[in-house]
Amino acid sequence: MRVVTVLGSPxxxxxxxxxxxxxxxxxxxxxxxxERYDIVDYIVRGCTGCYACQRPSAVPSxxxxxxxxxxxxxxxxxxxxxxxxxxxxxxVSAQLKALLDRSIALTHNYEGGSExxxxxxxxxxxATAGGGIEGNAELMLPPFERWVGYHQAINAxxxxxxxxxxxEALSDDLAGAxxxxxxxxxxxxxxxxx
Numbered sequence: 542m543r544v545v546t547v548l549g550s551p552x553x554x555x556x557x558x559x560x561x562x563x564x565x566x567x568x569x570x571x572x573x574x575x576e577r578y579d580i581v582d583y584i585v586r587g588c589t590g591c592y593a594c595q596r597p598s599a600v601p602s603x604x605x606x607x608x609x610x611x612x613x614x615x616x617x618x619x620x621x622x623x624x625x626x627x628x629x630x631x632x633v634s635a636q637l638k639a640l641l642d643r644s645i646a647l648t649h650n651y652e653g654g655s656e657x658x659x660x661x662x663x664x665x666x667x668a669t670a671g672g673g674i675e676g677n678a679e680l681m682l683p684p685f686e687r688w689v690g691y692h693q694a695i696n697a698x699x700x701x702x703x704x705x706x707x708x709e710a711l712s713d714d715l716a717g718a719x720x721x722x723x724x725x726x727x728x729x730x731x732x733x734x735x
Contacts, residue, residue: 542573542727545619547612549580549626549637556669556705561625563719564667564700571727576615580636583608587639594646601646601658609643617647617658621665621697621726624685627705628670631680641688648692663697664689665726667719669705678703697726 546565550557558579565575584607593604601613616622624641626633633641649656666685670678678701689696700722702715 542568542620543618544568544573544575544621544623545615546575546577546623546625547580547616547637547640548577549624549634549640551581551634551636552627553579553581554708555627556702556708556711557625557627557667559708559711560669560700560702560715560719561623561667563716564623564723567720567723568727571723573727576619578612578615580612580634580640583612585609585612585636585639585643588642588645595649596651602649603643603646605643609640610646612640613644613647616644616662619662621663622659622694623665623667623726625667626669626681628668628672628678628681631677632684633668633681644688644692657693659692659694662692662694663726664692664694665697665722666699667702667722668699669702671705673703674701698722 546561548558548561568575586605586607591604594602601610601617603610624637626637647658668678668681682699686696
């Protein structure tokens with residue numbers, strides 16, 4: 542199975558990166574190919590609303606010349622996509638939000654038909670928060686679920702991690718939870734090949 546992870550944190554070695562790495566390790570140990578995109582290493586501008594992407598195409602076709610098409614193309618080829626972000630104002634980071642906005646290029650609605658390049662792809666959310674889950678991290682779930690539904694993808698699950706301070710303070714129990722999350726999102730995808 543090909544797993545594509547998108548780290549939306551501006552901190553390459555922060556809490557989200559640490560928890561995501563534990564899950565990635567579990568996927569690799571299970572024999573799956575894992576490809577990570579640290580969003581801060583790429584240029585992904587905001588969507589301009591030009592709708593040039595809304596024409597028939599087998600690949601993402603955003604008219605902007607930046608790195609979004611590269612990442613979106615990898616997502617379209619993945620069996621499992623994991624979006625990882627710290628909680629910023631009850632949602633994903635601005636860096637990841639720009640990519641999610643640009644993901645309209647993964648759908649093509651044109652006269653005579655529609656294409657959804659993420660149809661039946663499994664998508665999971667991993668989020669870390671400095672505060673709690675209730676009234677905070679849990680508020681990320683409705684937009685995530687709507688995004689997955691819009692793309693006709695499959696919600697493979699989520700891991701919300703509250704009360705994060707610094708990566709070195711993350712517990713072994715949390716490492717176990719990250720491994721369990723990795724296993725759960727794989728078992729939620731029985732129709733996919735290895």
